[in-house]
Amino acid sequence: MKFVRVFASLCVVAIATLTSASPATAPPPHNGCKNPTIRREWRTLSNSQKNNYLNAVKCLMRNDGRLNGTVTRYEDFLTTHQRLTSQIHFNGVFLPWHRLFVHTMEKILIEECGYRGAMPYWDMKRDAADFAASPVLNGPFSFGGNGAPNPDEVAPYYPSAGGPIMRGPFANEIIHIGVGTDTGPARRRIKRNIAQFFADMWLRPEREAQVLAETDFDSFSLILEGRVQLDFVLNSDQWGMHAGGHRAIGGDMVDAWTSPSDPLFYMHHSNLDRIWATWQKANPERQFLVGGPIKPRSPLLGPWPYPPPPGNVTLGYVMTLNGLGPDTAVGRVVDTMGKAPAGSPSGILCYQYDSLL
Numbered sequence: 602m603k604f605v606r607v608f609a610s611l612c613v614v615a616i617a618t619l620t621s622a623s624p625a626t627a628p629p630p631h632n633g634c635k636n637p638t639i640r641r642e643w644r645t646l647s648n649s650q651k652n653n654y655l656n657a658v659k660c661l662m663r664n665d666g667r668l669n670g671t672v673t674r675y676e677d678f679l680t681t682h683q684r685l686t687s688q689i690h691f692n693g694v695f696l697p698w699h700r701l702f703v704h705t706m707e708k709i710l711i712e713e714c715g716y717r718g719a720m721p722y723w724d725m726k727r728d729a730a731d732f733a734a735s736p737v738l739n740g741p742f743s744f745g746g747n748g749a750p751n752p753d754e755v756a757p758y759y760p761s762a763g764g765p766i767m768r769g770p771f772a773n774e775i776i777h778i779g780v781g782t783d784t785g786p787a788r789r790r791i792k793r794n795i796a797q798f799f800a801d802m803w804l805r806p807e808r809e810a811q812v813l814a815e816t817d818f819d820s821f822s823l824i825l826e827g828r829v830q831l832d833f834v835l836n837s838d839q840w841g842m843h844a845g846g847h848r849a850i851g852g853d854m855v856d857a858w859t860s861p862s863d864p865l866f867y868m869h870h871s872n873l874d875r876i877w878a879t880w881q882k883a884n885p886e887r888q889f890l891v892g893g894p895i896k897p898r899s900p901l902l903g904p905w906p907y908p909p910p911p912g913n914v915t916l917g918y919v920m921t922l923n924g925l926g927p928d929t930a931v932g933r934v935v936d937t938m939g940k941a942p943a944g945s946p947s948g949i950l951c952y953q954y955d956s957l958l
């Protein structure tokens with residue numbers, strides 16, 4: 602099947618020009634974010650901070666689930682992503698929805714499992730040259746390494762692994778939900794299949810620079826997420842850092858529906874969120890800029906449960922979390938420091954990235 606390229610308008614609509622704000626112009630509504638938490642790169646955390654994070658995730662894996670079909674609280678997040686997959690990818694809501702989702706995970710880790718920091722991120726470009734050797738995957742305070750050898754999972758660019766994680770804090774954790782679109786009961790371990798090919802292709806520093814050079818939100822989002830294609834192996838030059846990171850880790854991370862089986866999902870998406878925040882901060886006109894179609898560009902991930910509304914994502918577009926947390930308008934998460942466009946309800950976020958300070 603042929604991949605459809607979508608070229609977004611080159612015309613950037615400035616919704617708010619903060620630099621030209623005069624004393625007469627009221628400042629944008631603000632949630633009172635005075636002491637933002639700082640999201641830091643995993644390897645810059647102390648061992649005790651790493652331990653605190655890993656233990657909080659394991660606590661979610663022990664606590665009872667509250668949503669339909671889940672056994673653990675961790676799986677509430679997994680199945681929320683799984684059930685919404687067709688509505689939150691290949692469209693304009695990809696970045697804001699995942700920002701809200703990662704924020705919700707951070708909040709629940711703090712409120713329910715004693716986590717004391719901000720959501721860390723994994724700057725994958727630092728490990729592009731030798732992905733499997735990343736400190737995120739090795740050592741006593743890490744997420745553990747590759748999956749076990751599994752001949753059934755050998756595929757082009759996936760030479761060796763594909764079985765359950767063998768080491769580290771998540772090696773023996775059980776997930777009780779099926780894979781793909783199967784929301785029913787299951788009993789499985791978390792799998793990985795680390796593939797250097799995708800790190801070489803998509804996680805090098807040049808790729809981040811290339812994405813950040815985009816000037817309009819829709820093009821930026823599309824290139825960061827990864828363009829839509831079905832014959833992905835042959836057309837792997839069309840992948841973005843998002844898809845590339847998922848592919849480089851492999852195993853459960855390659856499953857578009859249940860990739861949040863692997864806790865690395867959150868550190869990867871926190872990094873993509875950092876790249877979005879970087880892009881936003883590079884030009885004041887981008888602060889409240891959103892866009893892209895509500896209807897996904899590809900039917901690859903299945904139909905919506907109802908016909909998608911026409912038009913593009915706007916600041917007023919309400920994102921659902923299917924009961925995991927409150928439904929939230931895009932305009933309330935568009936700034937990590939809680940600013941909201943004039944006339945919109947105040948922002949709900951209050952964090953910054955260490956690299957942007």
Ligand SMILES: *[C@@H]1O[C@H](CO)[C@@H](O)[C@H](O)[C@H]1NC(C)=O
Nearest residue numbers: 668669670671783784785786
């Ligand atoms: C719960 O999930 C099951 C299986 O996924 C489904 O058949 C059932 O209708 C769901 N119940 C509710 C209340 O959503």
Ligand SMILES: *[C@@H]1O[C@H](CO)[C@@H](O)[C@H](O)[C@H]1NC(C)=O
Nearest residue numbers: 609610819892893911912913
């Ligand atoms: C959606 O955005 C695209 C690209 O910016 C634009 O060409 C199109 O007219 C917009 N559609 C609507 C309904 O606003």
